[in-house]
Amino acid sequence: MSRHAPPRELRTATSWWRPVAARLDRFAAGVFILPAVVVILGFSIFPLLASLYVSLSRLNFIQGGVELKFVGFDNYAKLLFGLDRPHFLGVPGPITPIAVAVLVAIYGLFAYLLYGYVRGPNRTAVGLGGRLVTTAIAGALVWLVVNTIMTSGRPGTLVVTLVYVGVDVSVQYLLGLSLALLVVQHLPGRRFFRVVFLIPMMITPVGVAYLFRMLTDTSKGPFYPVWAHFGLTDVSWVINPWGARLAVMIGDIWQWTPFIFIVLLAAIETVPHELTEAAVVDGANRWQIFWRITFPQILPATTTVVLIRTIEGFKIVDLPNVLTNGGPGTATESLTLHAYTIWRALDIGGSAAVAYMLLIVVTFVGVSYVNLFRRRVTATA
């Protein structure tokens, strides 16, 4: 052992170096990730906190410049209980039988799912608490949506945004999946269509908005001959609240279906042929092959792409801004456009409050989705 012992000087050096090295080792990890932490703190956390402060204040013009005056939760109170409540939350109308039926059905579903969880083997106190909170918030949102849309009331920007996200993401998913399934078939020209289907995604959203502004113009747009043939040139569908919302949704669906298409196409192409071939040999029909083999295989990709599109969908602003400027009235105004409209008059506190409400809703939807659905799907996959 002594034959291999290091020289005396080295031993001495090692004896003082070792604790230093050990300490450096311990810090190394922290030091190496420090730049990333600083960047995230500087560019993400700090603006978040700064905008939180802005949302609690009001901009005032004073001699020689401007000042931010702290006003507490005034801006939030204005949105939830004050003058801006009809704009933000909408105006519920008198309840209708359809609204009651829908509410009973959805609340029944919530109760059934909760009951299933409580009776299930994996229940935990934390899980139950989370689900109760989720159910309460989701229940309130459902109440708001149903009472402003299925009655004579009118939806606020929060509900309009939820409708955009719900309808757009659902239709985009169905269309994207259908196109992906179509393109994997051995049809002539499929390479060409693969590229063509991607084009809308490449166009800037403002360009898409102007495109749809022209397309929806019944009196001088490119579809004028079609409208004229049916005698509809004196009918403008973008001055009707639901017509205008439909125009916005068609534009968004047209633009973002390709994104879902390309992700699902990639997922479908990775499904092993052996499984499909074995199913064919076993006599499974096309629907059974899709439902029992392809769909479960692409489920992880599905949940990811739906999550991404949902979060992105909440931020819709270009289309309603260019197509209708949020009109007619406030019919097509999304939460982001709401914040932008207020910000243009430099009510930056009110604008930040709307942005924070959007952040809360997106976080709630995103976290609930991940916890209740996506984690389970990826775990089984």
Next chain:
Amino acid sequence: MSRHLARALVLMVGVGLIAACTGSSTSSNQPYSGTTIRVVTFTGPQIAEPLQRRAPDFEKLTGAKVQIITVPFSDLYQKLLTDFATKTNSYDATVFDPQWMGDYVPSGYLEDLSDRVQKDSALQWNDIAPFFRDFSATFKGKVYTVPLDGDFQMVYYRKDLFQKDGIQPPATWDDYIAAAKHFQGKDLNGDGKADYGSCLAMKRSAQSYWAWISIASAYLQSQGTKQGAFFNTDTMQPLTNNPGAAAALDVYKQLSKIGPPDQLNNDVGDSRGLFVTGRCALSLDWGDIGPLAVDKAQSTVQDKVGAIILPGSKRVLDRATGQLADCNATLCPYAINGVNHSPYAAFGGWSGAINAAAPSKVKDAAFAFLSYMSQPAQSSVDVTIGKTGFNPYRNSHFSNQGPWLASGMSAGAASDYLGAIQASLQSPNMVLDLRIPQTAYYQQTALDTALAQFLAGEISLNQAMTQITDQWNKKTDEIGRAQQLAAYRSSLSITK
């Protein structure tokens, strides 16, 4: 070799001499050589077009390079303010809405131009009509802008059609509605398609809300300019929840249904385009339609367009009783044939101002550029071109018909057009636009949104009036009622 050297030396000396001569001539004739002026205004083609077109000429004259930066109209207010407040100072000058001086001047962001305008003989300051010098250019006794545009809203009508059908140009808003209904659905330009009685801009977050104020003014202000059309000048209570405002909202709603099907989605560019292509019998606009109507490139109604002062009303708001009452000598002292006209100086006219934080040489160059744009030699031509968006604002623009005739306008049309603006300009009951702190919120956000919601049927007439009034009151209280009242009274030149 030595010969080559001698030639090279001669060449170098020659080049040096030429450079020296050129240099000296540059410094004497081009005082702003090497200076760049960054001017921000709204996305054209109007307003930005003449600035962009004349910038190279100005550069040749003075050596100053002018960069014109454009942003959408609805963004301009906050872009400027954010730039000033954060001291980014990326703009040296701006061509903007003088209504915003209420926010920019007290904050110290705009350069005081009082001395400069007096010293600049080429600008011919006194040739600018007094209203634009006093309202668009001056704030609390000091000059902060150089007017480049004169803005009044007025009504345009198809003279040929009105004469053919024996209809008089509308004197009241009821007449306007009746005439619009008469022409709605008829083919007005011979293309076989049904056309529209009236074309107005009614799009949200655009330049539409001024049209409602144009209508409301007739009912709300009858006792002269100092009476004000927006607030009670004693209490700062908004004049937006009374029978006068209700009558104006009713007219506005009726007009939304007598026009193109997508009228609620039309901005001023759309309504102007429809009018000059002969698709509308009537329209309400600033001075722009006049020159656009003679523009051969786009107009099919050359010499068929008449212009008149804004229609009025025979019933106005009696402030004492809070009710609409028939006009009489006491209630409507300025009435013409029993009709109270309240021509509305909507917006005030695009005006140029200079960032107080710009370097002094850039300020000089920027002022020289604004002065150059406003000088009669340039502006008398620019106001006759429809796409500039500049409307007459100098006495010489009205008195000298030469440039108007040169632009293709007939003498009759020029008299008609200039007469309508002059009638507005000289009216003792002219309505001054709002110019108090955060005017942009009062008009561009609160009023604009409520009007859009009312037109779309989201809210009723009474809800619209309540909503506007509540939001205006809330903002007034947030800023300080006394402060806002003082600013409003000051903007109307009420000194007592």
